[in-house]
Ligand SMILES: Cc1cc2nc3c(=O)[nH]c(=O)nc-3n(C[C@H](O)[C@H](O)[C@H](O)COP(=O)(O)OP(=O)(O)OC[C@H]3O[C@@H](n4cnc5c(N)ncnc54)[C@H](O)[C@@H]3O)c2cc1C
Ligand code: FES
């Protein structure tokens with residue numbers, strides 16, 4: 098059964114400043130509402146605990162993709178469709194385009210936002226692995242000011258984030274890669290559209306003198322939150338493409354992930370397939 | 386209990402004013418306040434596409450859109466595709482090529498296909514599959530829907 102409609106209220110503040118002031122007055126009582134593609138599903142299922150919402154959708158400050166100071170800045174309200182349609186994103190961050198394309202179907206991509214994808218904190222969300230791979234930073238805003246957090250330190254556990262009850266995700270900053278780059282994204286779901294990931298892996302590597310000079314691997318659906326595969330990264334860093342320690346990297350990945358059984362896949366499936374996807378990525382990297 | 390909110394929206398070219406609960410869904414405003422019952426509710430969770438409409442020119446699942454976010458918006462529903470008695474060429478093609486059986490998915494299919502052809506006038510099979518991937522059909526097996534979209538695209542001026 099859907100939630101009981103008269104119980105719910107939505108506040109539409111005139112400005113972002115007013116919205117932040119409202120959040121500061123009674124922290125935690127107002128739930129930000131962006132594209133609604135997560136919240137409305139929970140509401141329609143009658144499981145939404147929150148009853149008071151703060152509509153963010155009219156705030157221009159939270160929109161748009163800009164290039165500044167060697168990074169692309171994505172307003173929190175950037176939709177998956179905007180990611181798919183932006184040339185600079187195709188040019189610099191192909192994994193983000195693939196994440197966006199792999200998310201739901203068109204109608205979801207037109208409404209769902211990057212900020213919502215992050216703040217919903219699903220371990221199975223599809224942009225987080227790419228954001229982790231690209232070394233993104235999250236900009237948080239409240240009446241107290243704004244601060245930045247490295248995205249790989251933002252998720253603290255299952256649905257736990259470094260996000261105070263009076264703070265909004267305002268923007269996501271992603272540094273532009275330099276040098277010779279390798280980009281990889283692979284999502285495994287039941288079908289190509291409308292499927293939540295069973296496992297998802299994104300990687301970015303910078304290659305110098307035939308070796309892995311920089312590497313970040315982000316994985317989804319295999320831990321309580323999206324995570325970096327730091328053990329696997331450590332095994333590969335500095336190694337020549339000609340002789341990547343593939344078996345050792347696959348083994349090391351086991352120390353990074355802690356998959357569980359759920360309706361979408363078993364822990365064993367996730368563990369095997371995530372390692373296979375890493376293997377696939379490394380074979381592509383080796384032939385770069 | 387929260388007060389009602391007043392919304393104005395332009396649906397299929399006509400201005401409407403409604404007074405609805407603050408958290409009303411666009412789907413319910415269309416079906417219940419405006420009596421545009423062509424738009425269907427299947428799953429209520431964004432999966433099936435039966436509730437697809439165009440919101441400011443983009444396909445959305447109206448079951449997931451809080452109506453408050455449609456304030457001032459342009460909405461096109463299946464009722465807005467035909468001009469009087471003249472079906473859009475997509476609608477006509479769905480008829481000729483049996484793109485509809487029970488018809489429950491059809492309004493959503495038509496809106497997604499209209500949007501697809503507006504963006505991509507001569508879609509390949511894969512582009513049609515991508516454009517309609519958020520619309521489920523339990524009857525046709527999709528082949529006839531693909532035929533219909535191809536036929537309308539071949540005719541050139543598929544939609545509005
Ligand atoms: C059919 C369907 C398929 C889907 N498929 C996928 C998929 O393949 N991959 C995937 O990753 N996701 C998928 N999703 C989930 C969803 O579309 C995404 O997580 C989307 O990015 C959520 O964004 P939103 O703006 O709609 O969030 P909302 O529903 O508006 O909000 C989600 C959460 O984030 C909070 N929030 C939103 N914006 C902010 C902000 N700026 N600051 C602080 N908190 C904020 C809200 O309070 C809420 O808790 C799917 C959803 C549906 C219905
Ligand atoms: S009813 Fe909206 S997507 Fe199924």
Ligand code: FES
Pocket residue numbers: 484485486487488489490491521522523524525
């Ligand atoms: S015609 Fe029956 S669901 Fe598509």
